[in-house]
Amino acid sequence: MLLEVKNLNIEFYDTDPPEKAVKGISFSMEQGEILGIVGESGSGKTQTALSILQLLKSNSGISSGEILFKGKNLAGLSGRELQKIRGKEISMIFQEPMTSLNPVLTVGRQVEEGLKLHGEGFSKEQRKAKALDALGEAGLPDPEGIYGKYPHQLSGGMRQRVMIAAALVTEPELLIADEPTTALDVTVQAQILELLKEINAKHGTSILFISHDLAVIRKLCGRVLVMNQGVVVEEGEVSRVFDHPQKDYTKKLLAAIPDRRRSLRKRRRSQ
């Protein structure tokens, strides 16, 4: 088992009494798996994702529960101990790469950052070679050219690829992706999903994919957790959950997805 979350509770402390964002959820991930967490705003999906690497904002925290990564409880680690895992064994990518990339550093430096932090004695040349490899693997057409560029010189899709390169340069076992395609155009989104699939297939990188978008989850993930108001409502293989949802909330969610089967227009329906 790669990741085992046991009875996780997350609270917001800026209200009295504290508001429970995540209410005792448990789930696990196998090596090489792509697990989706889907839910609407307030479901607790993002809090769950952030808590794994202790990235919750200061107004919230884990009140109880365990997050076992290869048997080690991440929830009990100090910041320093966690630093060894963060960006090395577990990496994370976010919705808006512009806010998580540093605007005044070149792409190259940011992609190399992980290698430096977890210094395994790579020389400058080795780091650059690895960064170029990662950029190439993230599907950027001209790694050498992009290496010296700044984030604002790139399109949204390219920035997301840079983020992916920076996340994968250390060859993590687990990639946590929080709505990584939500801000992108559909054609770019399709490419990024394809890229994540390739990375998963090639390196066996496990991916925990958080999204509000059921259609995206269906395209990418093998298994899915449906969350609502801090609890896991339903869990299972994507095909089973989408084709034979058991819970009312899942059914409601699925029925609401815009599709190309049924128009809402009476006039067109009657044609």
Add this chain to the structure above:
Amino acid sequence: MKNILEVKHVSASYKDGKEKQAVLKDISLEVRENEILGLVGESGCGKSTLSKVILGFVKPSQGEVLHYTKMPQMVFQDPFSSLNPKKKVGWILEEPLRMQKVPSRERKERVISMAEKVGLTREMLDRRPGELSGGQRQRVSIATALIQGSRFLIADEPVSALDVTIQRQIMELMVQLQEETGISILFISHDLNVIYQMCDRVLVMKDGKIEEEGETEELFENPRSEYTKELLKAAP
């Protein structure tokens, strides 16, 4: 069917430093009475600029825009930015009527009946926009647009920021209001599936041009342009 808007050979550009950046390139379209016309395209295709040209906020460098009804009302993606945060919802809905010098009693009645139509309770009329959910705020902005008796709405990504179940409610509301009142809606969205479910006709935009135009079913089933095919394939 009569047209309520005609856009004829409109081009527009923004200044980017010294250079002019063409955003709209010879765009022609019409919005008909009693229809929801979808406008779909990716970021930077010019769809939002087109709505600004229609509203007169951006002047076309060429071509003309002909209105056959009152200026359209806008519904935006984030109603929070277009609703006065300090005023109560009832006051916000009354404001356009106040400006038209509608008598107080009639104003109140029209606000209550409009609130009912868009699914806002009386109690919500006493709240401020910040005390409402995203879906409720979008109902307020739809009501504000309709209460003035406008026959033409431009809705720019009105459901994109909403959760999927709320999104569905707002889509159903807009369709229902359109079918009841026979108004016209220019519905701008990046989401092909939303466009499919709501619109009678569709325009696909790319790089400042209309790439393809057609009846919804026809366009989705038999797309002609390569770009439309690509979009349809990419949409989840």
